[in-house]
Amino acid sequence: MRTVKLRDVVNARAGDKGNRLNLAVVCRDPRHYADVARELTSERVAQIFASRGPTKVVRYDLPRLAAFNFVLDDVLEGGVNSSLGLDGHGKSLSFLLLDAEIEID
Amino acid sequence: MAPLAYIGGAAGFAGDRTDAAGPLVEALAKADGPRFLMFETLAERTLALSQLERRRDPARGYNPALERFVAPILARCLAENIRIVGNFGAANPPAAARRIQEIAREQGLRPPRIAVVEGDDLAGTLSVQELAARETGGTLLRGASEIVAANLYLGAQPIAEAFDRGADIVVTGRVVDSALALGPLVHAFGWRWNDWNRLAAGTLAGHLLECGAQVTGGYFADPPLKEVPGLAEAGYPLATIDGDGTIVIGKPEGTGGRIDRQTVVEQILYEIHDPAAYLVPDVVLDLTQVTVEEIGPDRVRISGARGHPAPETLKATVCVDAGVLAEAEISYAGPNAAGRARLAAEIVRDRLTRRAPDLEFRVDVIGVTSILGNDENAMRNTWNAEAADVRLRFAAQGARTEDVRMLLDEVEALYCAGPAGGAGVRRHVTPRLASASCLIERRFAKPRVTMIEAPE
Numbered sequence: 001m002r003t004v005k006l007r008d009v010v011n012a013r014a015g016d017k018g019n020r021l022n023l024a025v026v027c028r029d030p031r032h033y034a035d036v037a038r039e040l041t042s043e044r045v046a047q048i049f050a051s052r053g054p055t056k057v058v059r060y061d062l063p064r065l066a067a068f069n070f071v072l073d074d075v076l077e078g079g080v081n082s083s084l085g086l087d088g089h090g091k092s093l094s095f096l097l098l099d100a101e102i103e104i105d
Numbered sequence: 106m107a108p109l110a111y112i113g114g115a116a117g118f119a120g121d122r123t124d125a126a127g128p129l130v131e132a133l134a135k136a137d138g139p140r141f142l143m144f145e146t147l148a149e150r151t152l153a154l155s156q157l158e159r160r161r162d163p164a165r166g167y168n169p170a171l172e173r174f175v176a177p178i179l180a181r182c183l184a185e186n187i188r189i190v191g192n193f194g195a196a197n198p199p200a201a202a203r204r205i206q207e208i209a210r211e212q213g214l215r216p217p218r219i220a221v222v223e224g225d226d227l228a229g230t231l232s233v234q235e236l237a238a239r240e241t242g243g244t245l246l247r248g249a250s251e252i253v254a255a256n257l258y259l260g261a262q263p264i265a266e267a268f269d270r271g272a273d274i275v276v277t278g279r280v281v282d283s284a285l286a287l288g289p290l291v292h293a294f295g296w297r298w299n300d301w302n303r304l305a306a307g308t309l310a311g312h313l314l315e316c317g318a319q320v321t322g323g324y325f326a327d328p329p330l331k332e333v334p335g336l337a338e339a340g341y342p343l344a345t346i347d348g349d350g351t352i353v354i355g356k357p358e359g360t361g362g363r364i365d366r367q368t369v370v371e372q373i374l375y376e377i378h379d380p381a382a383y384l385v386p387d388v389v390l391d392l393t394q395v396t397v398e399e400i401g402p403d404r405v406r407i408s409g410a411r412g413h414p415a416p417e418t419l420k421a422t423v424c425v426d427a428g429v430l431a432e433a434e435i436s437y438a439g440p441n442a443a444g445r446a447r448l449a450a451e452i453v454r455d456r457l458t459r460r461a462p463d464l465e466f467r468v469d470v471i472g473v474t475s476i477l478g479n480d481e482n483a484m485r486n487t488w489n490a491e492a493a494d495v496r497l498r499f500a501a502q503g504a505r506t507e508d509v510r511m512l513l514d515e516v517e518a519l520y521c522a523g524p525a526g527g528a529g530v531r532r533h534v535t536p537r538l539a540s541a542s543c544l545i546e547r548r549f550a551k552p553r554v555t556m557i558e559a560p561e
Contacts, residue, residue: 007327007330008330011325011331011367011371013324013325013371013372013374013375015375015376015377016376017376017378017542018242018243018542020242020378022374022376022377022378024370024371024373024374024375024377026367026370026371026374028367051478051479051482060379060380060381062374062380062392062393064393064394064395064396064409065370065373065374065395065396065397066370067370067373067374069374069377069378069380071378071379077479080150081245081427081539081540082427082502082539084430084466084467084500084501084502085467085469085475085476085479085500086469086471086475086476086498087476092476092477093477095477096477
């Protein structure tokens with residue numbers, strides 16, 4: 001086992017709908033799918049985003065695409081409707097995820 | 106061999122590159138079969154802004170970039186029988202169609218057959234209260250007195266009908282983005298409206314095309330981990346679809362960018378929630394069995410989309426006035442820049458606490474903490490930050506400019522009365538729209554297709 005930054009093994013892209021964020025996570029090498037599935041649980045993602053107060057995190061698994069889709073509720077400070085931040089859509093938040101560390105075989 | 110249809114994705118949002126279509130048109134001109142050029146230019150709020158513009162001037166309210174998108178490629182498309190479909194009609198599709206007729210006349214071209222798709226506008230169909238009763242995932246409309254815009258997401262049927270009636274160009278307002286590809290495909294292949302797997306495949310093709318370069322290397326690069334060659338001149342996507350709904354994504358020869366499993370899968374999941382149930386008006390798309398294969402340099406085959414019967418209700422976006430967003434910024438540079446920025450923020454906070462206790466605002470220290478943090482993080486992180494070039498940003502929201510003017514004024518006053526070396530104050534007040542989603546019964550959707558004749 002070794003520790004890596006998520007960004008060393010996966011790609012991620014963020015999208016929004018209202019105050020809900022989706023994070024597409026794609027294994028750069030499909031052989032890492034099982035490691036990422038084990039390490040990057042919805043609980044772990046909730047922890048990474050704790051400062052933004054998610055009320056719910058759901059992970060959808062897409063083994064054929066070696067990818068996962070995470071849906072995080074209420075992390076966009078009200079979303080583009082009411083956020084005072086520069087990134088009301090949360091488009092940059094994929095990089096908050098990618099900075100986290102996981103263990104891989 | 107089964108016949109093929111070709112669709113170029115020339116724009117993914119209203120502000121997209123207007124020179125992306127050129128290489129796509131050249132590539133389409135070489136292809137044999139039904140060929141379409143698709144422009145997606147209508148984000149959620151873009152339509153509400155267009156609605157406001159139409160109220161000011163009934164001849165406007167379509168995408169202001171329409172001419173820059175269409176004028177450069179209109180002659181070649183008409184000559185090569187490459188048909189065009191776009192939601193650049195925004196709040197006024199007939200006016201957009203008339204503008205395209207004018208462009209054709211100015212260029213000395215034959216009058217194109219232009220169809221407009223309308224019926225997405227719910228104003229006059231449902232009252233504010235009726236819309237509020239149908240709001241989903243929020244209560245923005247409860248108590249709202251007036252709406253700026255209320256538009257249904259129409260599906261692909263009116264677009265297919267328009268092409269069936271011989272349109273060279275189809276101009277729409279609000280339709281679900283992927284319908285801009287599904288409509289042409291249903292027209293080209295004669296798919297039935299209950300052939301769920303093929304409707305799903307056409308929807309997936311549209312989903313891959315609707316963000317332009319986001320599938321061909323745009324929004325992807327993070328060198329050295331994720332390199333994209335020639336990103337500055339990235340080719341936009343060219344989809345080849347067969348009658349069974351197998352999709353190949355490529356791009357015009359000689360363009361930059363990158364298409365492989367990684368770029369395609371990122372886009373497949375873009376703005377998706379449950380991948381087993383992506384709802385559009387014509388079908389429910391299930392992505393869980395989709396496979397992606399690299400079949401050549403910058404060529405990827407996508408197959409396996411599954412479809413389920415179309416949802417009972419349609420989504421509508423309803424926009425209401427949300428006052429103004431006020432932003433003011435000031436820079437600090439050189440030694441102890443973050444420390445002086447922090448002091449400036451504390452001064453503004455301190456003064457407003459006493460003088461306008463109800464005014465809520467946010468502080469960002471750009472260069473230290475802005476995007477990933479909040480106000481609290483920004484203040485904490487400036488304690489020991491060594492950043493030598495930071496920009497302090499304040500933001501507040503109010504019903505009227507008067508409600509937030511004090512924040513703007515306090516930031517400007519930092520010039521003479523704040524920490525040393527403050528510079529470059531900018532103040533902006535931007536009108537704000539808020540949007541709600543509603544689920545509307547299908548009986549309220551009355552899409553209609555009208556052919557716009559060339560002016561005499």
